Amino acid sequence: MFKVKPFIFVSFLTAIITLSACSSGDSSGEDEAGDNTIQVWTMSEGLDDFVTDFEEESGITVDVQSIPWDSAHDKLLTAVASGKGPDVLQIGTTWVAEFAEADTFMDISEYIDDYENLAPDNFYDSAIGTTEFDGKTIGIPWYVDTRALFYRTDILEEVGYPNGPETWDDMIDASRKLADRGEDQYAIDLPTTDPQFPFILAWEHGWNYDIDKGAESFDSENFKEAIELHHLFYEEGLSQMGEGKEFFQAFSDGSKPMFFSGPWDIGTIKDRAPEIEGKWNVKVMPTAENNKSMMGGAHLSVFANSEKVDQSLEFINWMADPETQVKWYETKSELPANKEAWQDPVLANDGLVSTFGEQLESTQPLPLIPEYERLGNEILNVLEEINRGGADIDQSLEEFQVEASKILSK
Structure with missing residues (x-):
């Protein structure tokens, strides 16, 4: 379940944007582990163990940093202000507008067609609705939830x-x-x-x-x-x-x-x-x-200053794969955003869980x-x-x- 903290005012956001513009463009992915390492910030525990299959398949090292929800908001603000953040970050749907307005995310619209699992048709319409801001695509749905x-x-x-x-x-x-x-x-x-x-x-x-x-x-x-x-x-x-x-x-x-x-x-x-x-x-x-x-959940986004765009998108593409999403559900009980994943017997044959799948067809993104x-x-x-x-x-x-x-x- 995602948690939110009070929104900052637009004047403060403007100050953050200014600081970010004046800051270094260095990506935290450029670390001692080498050029093929990406850093991922997440509020979901267990991702570090989960991504080992991706690392073996891709040859990309994933440095996962788990952040408690109650401190994630402030940590993201600091990253925006300094211009030094991860390559990939998890963002709750209710935080999208605030941080998108602060230019936290890379617009990945031009890359969508290059990755088979990133197509908007793969996901619930309401989930896609929370990944689009001011004509830009700022993330890909990772998991969803509703009531x-x-x-x-x-x-x-x-x-x-x-x-x-x-x-x-x-x-x-x-x-x-x-x-x-x-x-x-x-x-x-x-x-x-x-x-x-x-x-x-x-x-x-x-x-x-x-x-x-x-x-x-x-x-x-x-x-x-x-x-x-x-x-x-x-x-x-x-x-x-x-x-x-x-x-x-x-x-x-x-x-x-x-x-x-x-x-x-x-x-x-x-x-x-x-x-x-x-x-x-x-x-x-x-x-x-x-x-x-309501359509809730979280997205995976590329940090605006990342220099590991290809590796980051390859990772997000893997996380958006229906098989991966089913495995993540089995690991953390977080519902897949990819609609094809719901055809898997693990979800389709569970009457309690499939009811949430039915409800997801009748959802609306928050303003x-x-x-x-x-x-x-x-x-x-x-x-x-x-x-x-x-x-x-x-x-x-x-x-x-x-x-x-x-x-x-x-």
Whole structure:
């Protein structure tokens, strides 16, 4: 699961760009190990052992440096400022706009046709949508993730939904019945700290962020419908206000028999709640006007100052190969971005995992703007004021639009 840190302001980005322009163009790939060594920065543990097959096949040495997510953002900023970074770097989808605006990545558009695994048609459209910025191709999808509905099949069957709710109307009906079971019984744990979730709800109600309109995009009945839906779950006590029981305990004992999350929680439930084996499943998102979820994950990009472009692209091409992507899934449980990889029995024959593959066909990239995270966190603040503080929805959305305008103007 990728993590993000607060975005820096455009003025600071401008300063970084200036520093980068004045810095040395030396690539960190030029090291004592020799000219055929590339350096790769990643936030995914285990890559150093995984790439040994590539090294044997290609004769290229891969110097992998693993960076914790919580320090990766600052390390990348330092690399941009100094002009001294790796040859290949992993970038989370929500960081693309910020670092692309700072000229962190090489535009690899002219190289795409030279490598069989880099063709855009190999990947989900929404994943490709997060690799393109200002007419440039700044990376190749490595792995993807999205959100879907986890639910207790046995408990949902008791309220008439053995296969889970198909629509948001179904979700409301099922949730009311689940909450009626008695004291401390709820329907679902809604994400309260995930800045992507409000966008997902809004997309499903027909809303889209328009970069040209900016903050005016939020002056929309569709967006308001999504906020009202979110509030309904707290207003009617369908979702608990406050933390309550430990997350997986509540799912295991049935007091919160539904939640939205990503594919990593498949393994977590198996490990943390083995007593409910066979009593839960995963389902694509409920439908309003559509059932779009978010497209997340990470890309592999060539650092702008790298002098090892050919070797770097050969490595990325290998990482994008469907067989490699299946092996990486088996190693780290991170979902393949290459669509052909999903035909492998390892994924196709696993009903829980293949549901995420189905959801990936109905996804949307997050707004590729540097201010995205700040907007998402501001929406979470608005929801907190409405759900917990009883603030008026119309007034709160007016105030949010004013704040969004300030954020986007910086």
